[in-house]
Amino acid sequence: MLSKKTQYAFRALAHLALNYGKDPVRISTIALKEKIPLKFLENILVELKNVDLLESKKGKGGGYSLKISPKKINLATVIRVINGPIALLPCVSLNFYEKCTDCDEETCGIRKMMIIARDSTLKVLEKKTLNDIIIAKD
Amino acid sequence: MLSKKTQYAFRALAHLALNYGKDPVRISTIALKEKIPLKFLENILVELKNVDLLESKKGKGGGYSLKISPKKINLATVIRVINGPIALLPCVSLNFYEKCTDCDEETCGIRKMMIIARDSTLKVLEKKTLNDIIIAKD
């Protein structure tokens, strides 16, 4: 399951997606509207900014906004930044690969199945975007 | 990601699948061959027994064996028993549903996307079985 932090990230990003092209939105506004703990949200938004999904402006009239179009931010990207690997096992992760201890990759049937599962999941998560989230509301 | 415990469970089950129809296998044998901590493995096997995937025999000549055919044990079942929910959010879990706090299910676009992702993942995990794991070795 995704962490609450990741769920918060999605809610915040969906909020910002609705404001794409408009003025920046303050953290406090997002926290209030989306009911996310303020200081926790601060951490999340900075992380998203550090990977260039968001941009920020300080001082009066400042806040956060999406750096790129909601159509170009897919769900897999967000999950990887905030939550980590999408694959079910480290040995099948594309972005966070680690060798399984005491298991031989060549002959491992578990691994082969988990590759199939991963590809099936990724097919959805890499195709669906923030834009799909906000249009799905209707 | 799946816990190490779940990965151990799969390794043990794959081992037992290869012995399906034969004599029961001792915990200590599985622990040794699959390199799983013995006492930890005990816990795992008891859990799998409690949901009727395994059967056990005590005393000399005893051990564990699959209670049903490896073709009838799918990966989703194993994951749910040892690891918990497969869905990415509590609000889209079929077997471990919980309401999201501060999020309205009717209008939530995040939820709608995660349902699609869940179905895609389940399509694989519910179709693939222990038998697929052991034949995939070749």
Add this chain to the structure above:
DNA sequence: TAATGTCCTACCAAAATAGTAGGAATTAAT
């Protein structure tokens, strides 16, 4: 009744999760 095995209860340390606190840095308006 002794040996062989599973089963049960309880405990433990390390890591991850879900935050909180306090202030520094930057920008904009006065």
Add this chain to the structure above:
DNA sequence: ATTAATTCCTACTATTTTGGTAGGACATTA
């Protein structure tokens, strides 16, 4: 220049989950 508004940074903390271990009770077979 000063002040107010806002993000940004560092660090701390409590709770839960993970990944085990220990010791013996219970059941089965020879």
